[in-house]
């Protein structure tokens with residue numbers, strides 16, 4: 008039934024299908040004007056999956072309202088269409104994830120470094136969207152290499168955090184996730200790994216810091232790894248301050264991340 012309802016207005020645009028843990032995302036074309044979009048259809052196999060789909064739809068509604076207030080819609084990937092029952096949504100097509108972008112060849116999976124200037128753009132852009140969510144009491148909780156997308160559909164390139172399915176929203180009482188662990192290995196902070204219900208903005212700062220570290224080095228560390236290795240050039244101090252294991256001593260807000268990324272970029 009869900010399938011039939013999107014097929015009224017969209018058709019498959021090829022074989023570009025991605026599977027996340029909770030949804031299938033495919034490229035579709037809108038029948039009325041031929042424009043390409045991403046269709047996200049949530050899996051509905053368990054109560055947990057259904058809950059996650061509903062959560063993502065509600066949180067995106069809240070983010071759309073927040074972005075409209077502040078004219079920051081470019082910093083977020085907001086649905087252009089969705090089914091009322093929360094089974095599918097249509098999003099702007101956003102190219103590829105950081106994980107896919109950082110591989111030179113799909114088959115060998117060889118990693119290619121991402122240059123420092125582009126990583127500063129990634130930090131600036133993603134911190135803008137996450138910062139807007141934080142101002143409204145929403146913590147993403149799964150900032151990772153697969154949930155950071157690179158869009159190049161307009162002059163220049165934008166990086167955007169997608170996938171709000173496990174976000175924590177302090178202003179609307181959402182049922183707690185049944186699964187205790189929330190987040191992706193290598194990107195989740197020690198505090199969130201210990202207690203996902205108490206996630207804070209600083210836990211998203213940690214995830215974004217680990218994303219930047221991966222982009223610069225090709226390495227994914229365990230959550231508990233003591234520190235970052237290697238020369239991260241002029242981004243070293245910023246990225247290390249984002250992934251500080253002690254949450255109290257970590258950079259606390261996306262506003263700070265953004266300001267520091269911009270300052271470093273300005274000096275390029």
Ligand SMILES: Nc1ncnc2c1ncn2[C@@H]1O[C@H](COP(=O)(O)OP(=O)(O)O)[C@@H](O)[C@H]1O
Pocket residue numbers: 025026027028029030031032045047084098099100101102103104153154156169170171172
């Ligand atoms: N708007 C989009 N445009 C292009 N690809 C996307 C888009 N949204 C998601 N994807 C791809 O689909 C994958 C799964 O989407 P995601 O929203 O993270 O679902 P899940 O909740 O299953 O993790 C992403 O990692 C990305 O590769």
Ligand SMILES: [Mg+2]
Pocket residue numbers: 027028153154170
């Ligand atoms: Mg995902």
